Amino acid sequence: MAETKRFKNKNLLIDTQRLFEFGGEPFPFKEPEFKKKISAKQTGNICYIRERNIRMLKNEFILKNPLRRMGYKSDDILQTGEFGAVMARAGVGKTAFLVQLALHSMLREKNVLHVSLNNPVKKVSLSYREVFNRITAQYEIHQTSQLWDTVLPHRFIMTFRVEGFSVPKLEERLTDLIEQDIFKPDTMIIDNIPFDDSVRKDLTVLKKLALRQGIRVWFSVRTHRHEEPGLDGLPIQLSQVAELFEVAIHLVPKGKQIQIEAFKGPGSEADFPDLLLDPATMLITDQS
Amino acid sequence: MKKDIHKVRNIGISAHIDSGKTTLTERILYYTKRIHTMHDVKGKDGVGATMDSMELEKERGITIASAATYCEWLSHEINIIDTPGHVDFTIEVERSLRVLDGAVLVLCGVAGVQSQSITVDQQMKRYKVPCIAFVNKCDRSGAHPLRVVQQLKEKLGHNAVAMQLPIGLEADFQGVIDLVSMKAIYFDGEKGETLRMEEIPPDLMQSAQDHREILIDQASLFSDELTEAILEEKAVSEEMIIAGIRQGVIRRQLTPVFIGSAYKNKGIQPLLDAVTQLLPCPLDVENQALDMNNAEQPIVLSNTTDKPLVALAFKLEDGPYGQLTYIRVYQGSLTKGDAIVNVRTRKKVKVGRVIRMHADQLEDIESIPAGYIGALFGIDCASGDSFVAPGMSLTMTSMYVPDPVISLAIFPKDTKSETNVSKALARFTKEDPTFKARVNEETGDTIISGMGELHLDVYLERMRREYQAEVTTSPPRVAYRETITQKAEFNYLHKKQTGGAGQFARVAGYMEPVQHEDLVFENQVVGGSIPTQFIAACEKGFKKSMHKGPKMEFPITGVRIVLNDGASHQVDSSDMAFQAAARGAFLQGYAKAKSVIQEPIMKVVVETPTEFQGAVMTTLTQRRGMIVGSQDEGPFSVIEAQVPLAEMFGYSTDLRSVTKGQAQFTMEFLVYRQVPQSIAEELVKKTAAEKKNVA
Numbered sequence: 001m002a003e004t005k006r007f008k009n010k011n012l013l014i015d016t017q018r019l020f021e022f023g024g025e026p027f028p029f030k031e032p033e034f035k036k037k038i039s040a041k042q043t044g045n046i047c048y049i050r051e052r053n054i055r056m057l058k059n060e061f062i063l064k065n066p067l068r069r070m071g072y073k074s075d076d077i078l079q080t081g082e083f084g085a086v087m088a089r090a091g092v093g094k095t096a097f098l099v100q101l102a103l104h105s106m107l108r109e110k111n112v113l114h115v116s117l118n119n120p121v122k123k124v125s126l127s128y129r130e131v132f133n134r135i136t137a138q139y140e141i142h143q144t145s146q147l148w149d150t151v152l153p154h155r156f157i158m159t160f161r162v163e164g165f166s167v168p169k170l171e172e173r174l175t176d177l178i179e180q181d182i183f184k185p186d187t188m189i190i191d192n193i194p195f196d197d198s199v200r201k202d203l204t205v206l207k208k209l210a211l212r213q214g215i216r217v218w219f220s221v222r223t224h225r226h227e228e229p230g231l232d233g234l235p236i237q238l239s240q241v242a243e244l245f246e247v248a249i250h251l252v253p254k255g256k257q258i259q260i261e262a263f264k265g266p267g268s269e270a271d272f273p274d275l276l277l278d279p280a281t282m283l284i285t286d287q288s
Numbered sequence: 289m290k291k292d293i294h295k296v297r298n299i300g301i302s303a304h305i306d307s308g309k310t311t312l313t314e315r316i317l318y319y320t321k322r323i324h325t326m327h328d329v330k331g332k333d334g335v336g337a338t339m340d341s342m343e344l345e346k347e348r349g350i351t352i353a354s355a356a357t358y359c360e361w362l363s364h365e366i367n368i369i370d371t372p373g374h375v376d377f378t379i380e381v382e383r384s385l386r387v388l389d390g391a392v393l394v395l396c397g398v399a400g401v402q403s404q405s406i407t408v409d410q411q412m413k414r415y416k417v418p419c420i421a422f423v424n425k426c427d428r429s430g431a432h433p434l435r436v437v438q439q440l441k442e443k444l445g446h447n448a449v450a451m452q453l454p455i456g457l458e459a460d461f462q463g464v465i466d467l468v469s470m471k472a473i474y475f476d477g478e479k480g481e482t483l484r485m486e487e488i489p490p491d492l493m494q495s496a497q498d499h500r501e502i503l504i505d506q507a508s509l510f511s512d513e514l515t516e517a518i519l520e521e522k523a524v525s526e527e528m529i530i531a532g533i534r535q536g537v538i539r540r541q542l543t544p545v546f547i548g549s550a551y552k553n554k555g556i557q558p559l560l561d562a563v564t565q566l567l568p569c570p571l572d573v574e575n576q577a578l579d580m581n582n583a584e585q586p587i588v589l590s591n592t593t594d595k596p597l598v599a600l601a602f603k604l605e606d607g608p609y610g611q612l613t614y615i616r617v618y619q620g621s622l623t624k625g626d627a628i629v630n631v632r633t634r635k636k637v638k639v640g641r642v643i644r645m646h647a648d649q650l651e652d653i654e655s656i657p658a659g660y661i662g663a664l665f666g667i668d669c670a671s672g673d674s675f676v677a678p679g680m681s682l683t684m685t686s687m688y689v690p691d692p693v694i695s696l697a698i699f700p701k702d703t704k705s706e707t708n709v710s711k712a713l714a715r716f717t718k719e720d721p722t723f724k725a726r727v728n729e730e731t732g733d734t735i736i737s738g739m740g741e742l743h744l745d746v747y748l749e750r751m752r753r754e755y756q757a758e759v760t761t762s763p764p765r766v767a768y769r770e771t772i773t774q775k776a777e778f779n780y781l782h783k784k785q786t787g788g789a790g791q792f793a794r795v796a797g798y799m800e801p802v803q804h805e806d807l808v809f810e811n812q813v814v815g816g817s818i819p820t821q822f823i824a825a826c827e828k829g830f831k832k833s834m835h836k837g838p839k840m841e842f843p844i845t846g847v848r849i850v851l852n853d854g855a856s857h858q859v860d861s862s863d864m865a866f867q868a869a870a871r872g873a874f875l876q877g878y879a880k881a882k883s884v885i886q887e888p889i890m891k892v893v894v895e896t897p898t899e900f901q902g903a904v905m906t907t908l909t910q911r912r913g914m915i916v917g918s919q920d921e922g923p924f925s926v927i928e929a930q931v932p933l934a935e936m937f938g939y940s941t942d943l944r945s946v947t948k949g950q951a952q953f954t955m956e957f958l959v960y961r962q963v964p965q966s967i968a969e970e971l972v973k974k975t976a977a978e979k980k981n982v983a
Binding site for chain 2 (some may be wrong): 114121125152155158159160164165169176177182282
């Protein structure tokens, strides 16, 4: 009969440093040859193998990215300096979608700056962890904690209160980060910015900033059920600033599924299939 | 004991050093007749204030810093509870803030919001303690209370509103105008004990009316009744205003500001009135306990006496009659002769003497009902222990005690210190489960371990001050660990049959990484290739090997060992032989399992004025930190980062210098993570060098 027992390494509590040994009984016999062999063998190539494993895991992850099927030419969808919008009604999964975009960038070792209005850092980082866990579970990838540790440095969360947010403030912070060599984002995600009448001015400033710093910017745009779309078919919020956006993706609940429709940009051509969001996990699936 | 819980206030008084907290407390105790003479902090009589906390409780009698001091005002019972301001991230702070229902934030009328005010304010914010503010020292030159109100808004982000206006300022400070009753209050008598109410001086009337309007406007946000009265242009009564403000205070959305000068005995009685009128009683505050049976899920307590008991021992005091345990009851009541259960130890104890602190003596009482604070004699417990009625498993503080991550050796300077050190350590380890002390048997050194550099620093300082124990210390050490990253098989034969009693044992199986466990041992041996009686010996052998990694001699964690084959000899196999074989097998497997060193990573949260944000981030990244994010909180930014503990030594000094002392940080253990290779190599070198030295 197999039996399993679990132990707590008591030494951790007591013997935190070998100089201060306490309680541990000495070995009844010595094994110097072993120790020598081990130390000679063990230095050197450990990290290499570990890194290779992580790289393989990452590649697997990237290849499985369903967004690749939407016909976007580059993995980033956006080019540097371009704007993308993810539109949906409240609660459909804009943030989850953006987090997936961010994770796919982070896996390719691209830095992501996540700017959230209203949500605290803790909540944002939790949503990353959650989406990450769901993706790894979906793809049956194990050893997740090591992978997580390697992607995490590629993310920086910045949160503001909606009323305290202003584009000049963001610009100042961002310049600080870049100039002081703390974090240089490749992609920026701006979640929850209100698309009201003053948004055009803010976006124009941001566009300049994005072009100057070579950053791709994704926005979440909340649409409303009762509002008629603009003349170009885009939701009214976006239609007023449509020319600033290169890509627009709309999340539309259809029956039990959420359809991902490309409104603007390369994915909008008809020959590419629309993807779906699994409403249970909010993950992008490719089973249309 | 009076039983009207609506008339109980459990409050704290927090302030920046030197803004007059001691003097203020002295006055409060005098006016509430708790003491009969007043002494000044640096008074001519040489006695010093009763509560002189600057001298760290030199006067042990009834110092505020000792625990809870009780006084009465307008038939309200006020418990003034010590809030340790020096420690920022030990559970002791959490404990005392849990006991408070409200607080008085004392600010200097000249200096305004100072760095320490920011610290205490943030602590209160973290634990959601409602507060009122008192601008002290209005008699000093340069005092400007309304500027302080403005600073409260700008620097601390409070919705501050003046409740009073000064009549004269600086040397000419005579009294205050109460904006609620619209009366001028003067403080007559030798010690300001007689209040004289008069009409507002005509030259101040306009300003008073303007400020009253602002006050009513703010109060109306929290009271429909008041809003209605204003809209319908009815008379606004004092009660309505007070009720509105009280709601705002309880929700932490309004901070009423009172003014005065404790030194000149002005403005204290109105402040005491405000404590009784505006700060919440225990019923107004929601308290949560953690359900031990349900993964420490929070449960809201009911604050009533008919439910089963839940109480928290928040402070221990060594008195002449033994250990006095200060306790706050959150639910139910604690009655003499009751059997109660200490949740931590699961031991049932019988309540002996129940007392409460009275004027200047202890009074024996029958029971402590919910919301009250009292003390117990002769209960053996540690501070922070929760007591509940038998059959319950709720705890007020988390039972999760993280492993210490840093340790240092301490050496008493002389024989006298030696005995004091042991007394101090016995006390501290009882008070704080994250603080550990032990003796290294090999070297005889005393080692203390804790959750961070500052954590240990505080205890060293307390040893010095409270126990007169002078110690020197070794440099702090980080608790590294080793673990394996891949599966490896072992098949080891231990054989010694060359004369004497022979030894023979073979163990085979594999080891693999496992998360969140130290060692998992699984026996899958079939067919008796290792006789059952020797399995325990194998287990013991593996367990012992985990104490010290062969590579760096750090403890090993995260290993699952599966034993699936082996061999034994009828005569020569023994427990000894199997233990030895297990150790050999462990080393064999470990060598192939790609071991790595892990270090403790701390979650560091820095709260800094926004202008220093960039500088603070740089200090963190320089320390191998990874910044998780920054949160904009109006005038403040909160930066969250993950930094290796090894790099955090001396951080407080660094942070102070880049932010002019205006930022503060908290640090807690987060996770063990692999040490980068360059650092690992350095560690290997260091260990090798140390080994040489030892040899």
